[in-house]
Amino acid sequence: MTQPTSDAVMNALPLPVMTIGRDNAILQANSAAEAFLDTSERVLIKKTLNDFLPFGSPVLALIDDVRTRGASVSEYRVDIGGPRLGLERIVDAFANPLADDSESVVLMLQERTIADKMNRQLTHRTAARSVTALGAMLAHEIKNPLSGIRGAAQLLEHAASSEDRQLTRLICDEADRIVKLVERVELFGDSGPVDRGPINIHVILDHVKRLGQSGFARHVRIVENYDPSLPPIYGNRDQLVQIFINLLKNAAEAIGPDALEGEIVLSTAFRTGMRLQARGSSERISLPIEVAVRDNGPGIPDEFISEMFDPFVTTKENGSGLGLALVAKIVGDHGGIVECDPAPRRTTFRVMLPMFSEKTAVQSSTDDVSNETSVKD
Numbered sequence: 001m002t003q004p005t006s007d008a009v010m011n012a013l014p015l016p017v018m019t020i021g022r023d024n025a026i027l028q029a030n031s032a033a034e035a036f037l038d039t040s041e042r043v044l045i046k047k048t049l050n051d052f053l054p055f056g057s058p059v060l061a062l063i064d065d066v067r068t069r070g071a072s073v074s075e076y077r078v079d080i081g082g083p084r085l086g087l088e089r090i091v092d093a094f095a096n097p098l099a100d101d102s103e104s105v106v107l108m109l110q111e112r113t114i115a116d117k118m119n120r121q122l123t124h125r126t127a128a129r130s131v132t133a134l135g136a137m138l139a140h141e142i143k144n145p146l147s148g149i150r151g152a153a154q155l156l157e158h159a160a161s162s163e164d165r166q167l168t169r170l171i172c173d174e175a176d177r178i179v180k181l182v183e184r185v186e187l188f189g190d191s192g193p194v195d196r197g198p199i200n201i202h203v204i205l206d207h208v209k210r211l212g213q214s215g216f217a218r219h220v221r222i223v224e225n226y227d228p229s230l231p232p233i234y235g236n237r238d239q240l241v242q243i244f245i246n247l248l249k250n251a252a253e254a255i256g257p258d259a260l261e262g263e264i265v266l267s268t269a270f271r272t273g274m275r276l277q278a279r280g281s282s283e284r285i286s287l288p289i290e291v292a293v294r295d296n297g298p299g300i301p302d303e304f305i306s307e308m309f310d311p312f313v314t315t316k317e318n319g320s321g322l323g324l325a326l327v328a329k330i331v332g333d334h335g336g337i338v339e340c341d342p343a344p345r346r347t348t349f350r351v352m353l354p355m356f357s358e359k360t361a362v363q364s365s366t367d368d369v370s371n372e373t374s375v376k377d
């Protein structure tokens, strides 16, 4: 068998890939890039990237960034729409320096519609918001009458025969189960500004690991693969614990109680060049702290992949389907991203978070104040 040429490999890739040289000249473009820019490679190589992108496009800044830093940079949710490419073309852009050439950069674009299909779940605010409203309603309309029902069943229990007592117990148990569900939904409630500070993510992971090993993850081996030099993140301790309990619990449940070689790997890493464009502003937030939870369970069923972060989506008999929705909400509230790589035996949930700096702390405390005033208005 002959070795395929690198051109053939480039052209087989479903995503647009281009090599950008000095002065942003397009040196090379694969078939997907030709289709994306609606121009043949023959014409493309006479042009520069600036011909296609709007003036001052973040993608051009991204490429300059790669040149100066000599390291890869990714940026999520960049709007490259304009007169040439049409409006509302949102992409994730990944740029890497070309080895042994300080000017050339390899650029890969992933249009958001495809990205969405591939489960890069950026923010799930809409889904979370609908649960928030539902939560507030449930709390009032369900919890109070339920405590009445439970109380009445307990009263009946005293006078009931042992056969009937089974029924009153059933009422109490089921009422308790609903209260628990409502309490989980209530976690979505907007409880106003939360207390945040610098947090060592390893302390959180240690705590979650301990909880898991003494309970829901007793049957699996948990391996730690940490970068000890990781700087603190800016977050709320309890909420961060909640994120990783939910992810660890899902991983342990995916592996199942009978697996002999169940293993979960918790890892942390510092990744420069992970950035997210803030919604509704041109500001870009850097997300250098990556925490991953990987399990060697069977992977995620195809039909659930696109909606598994939505509330009430579950494949478990006793699942509420709120675990990942809550993860998405909290990660979003922390200004981060959660994404999933659903491969069997290597299912990975990756959380990317901003790092703590005095500036973020001051900035967000003023944000909190402005939120508060707008609520009072």
Ligand SMILES: Nc1ncnc2c1ncn2[C@@H]1O[C@H](COP(=O)(O)OP(=O)(O)OP(=O)(O)O)[C@@H](O)[C@H]1O
Pocket (backbone or CB within 6 Å): 246, 250, 251, 254, 295, 297, 298, 299, 300, 301, 304, 308, 313, 314, 315, 316, 318, 319, 320, 321, 322, 323, 324, 325, 347
């Ligand atoms: N690590 C994983 N491996 C395989 N499937 C997973 C994994 N994590 C999540 N899933 C799938 O995503 C679904 C939704 O997860 P989610 O945590 O939101 O709810 P749940 O675990 O079913 O219920 P709850 O968390 O409320 O107990 C799960 O039912 C499962 O099918």
Ligand SMILES: [Mg+2]
Pocket (backbone or CB within 6 Å): 246, 249, 250, 322, 323, 324
């Ligand atoms: Mg869960």
